[in-house]
C-alpha cells in the first residue's frame with residue numbers, strides 16, 4: 435500500500451534568527467532597525483478604520499505602489515510588491531528561474547536562496563566568493579539559468595561596485611539577474627539606474643531593515659514592465675491578495691517621510707562606523723560593511739565562544755556554524771547606547787577569555 439508520506443514535498447527549511455522575548459535584552463541578531471517606524475506610520479495605525487477590514491484589499495496595492503513609484507521616480511507598472519522581500523524573491527524565483535540550466539549565487543550569501551531553489555526544484559550552483567569574500571564578476575559569465583545575489587552581500591556586508599554589476603549584466607543578456615538590495619539604503623549604490631539599460635534586471639528591496647518595519651512584512655521590486663507583468667501572472671495564480679489593508683496604508687505612510695528615513699539610516703551608518711573603530715581596537719577583523727551589520731572575526735578568541743558569552747549577557751548576535759564563516763559573528767547595528775554596552779562588555783571580557 436502506498437503511504438501518504440511518500441507523496442510529501444520534502445524540503446530543508448530556512449532557519450530564521452531567534453526572536454527571544456526578554457524584557458531587557460540587546461537584540462543584534464536579525465538586522466532589524468533599532469528605531470521605530472516613521473511617526474506617520476504610528477498616526478495612521480491609530481486612525482485605522484476596522485470596518486474597512488470587511489472588504490478585500492486592493493489586489494494591485496495601488497496606494498503603496500504609487501508611493502514607491504513617486505519616491506523612486508519610476509512608472510507604477512514597473513513595481514511589484516509582496517509580503518516582505520522574501521515573498522517577492524520567492525515569486526521571482528518561481529517566475530524567472532525555470533530552465534534546465536543551474537541558477538548561480540555566491541557560496542556565502544543569504545541562506546534562503548538554496549531553500550527556494552530546493553522548494554521549487556530549480557537546479558543551482560553556488561559560486562565561491564574570493565578569499566576576501568568578494569564576488570568575482572567573471573565567475574558569472576558562463577551559461578546559466580539565472581543569477582541572484584544581495585548587494586551589499588549578506589552576511590558579509592561587502593558591496594559590489596556598480597561597474598561590476600554591469601559587467602555581470604552585459605555577459606548575461608539572456609538570463610534574469612536579481613539584485614537583492616535588502617541593505618542598500620545603508621550607504622551602497624543601488625542598481626536601479628541600470629534598469630534603463632537592462633530589461634533582464636530585477637532590483638528587490640524591503641521595508642524590514644532601513645524602514646523599520648520588519649513586523650509589517652513589506653517588500654518590493656522594480657523591473658521592466660514586461661518582467662512585472664510576468665510576476666503578476668504568477669502572483670494572481672497563487673494569491674491575489676498578498677498585501678493586507680494595514681500593510682498598504684502603513685507602507686505608503688513610511689515612504690512619504692523622507693526626512694525621517696534619511697535621518698535614521700544616517701544615524702545607523704554613523705553608529706556603524708563608530709562600532710568599526712571600537713571593534714578594531716578590541717582585535718576584531720572585518721571588511722568594509724555597507725550594511726546595518728558588521729561581519730567580524732576576533733584575532734584570538736573563537737566566534738562561537740564570544741557568541742555564547744554575549745548570550746549570557748542577553749546580548750544576541752548571529753553565529754553561523756557553516757564552512758568558511760564559522761569564526762565570524764554577524765553583529766547588527768543597534769542604537770549608539772546598545773553598541774556601547776556591547777563594546778563595554780567585550781572590552782572587559784575579551785582579555786580574560788582563553789583561546790580554544
Ligand SMILES: *Cc1c(COP(=O)(O)O)cnc(C)c1O
Pocket residue numbers: 465517518519520521544584588614616639640641642648651652653
Ligand atoms: C532580510 C533580508 C531579506 C528579506 O527580508 P524581508 O523581511 O522578507 O523583506 C532578503 N534578503 C536579504 C539578503 C536579507 O538580509
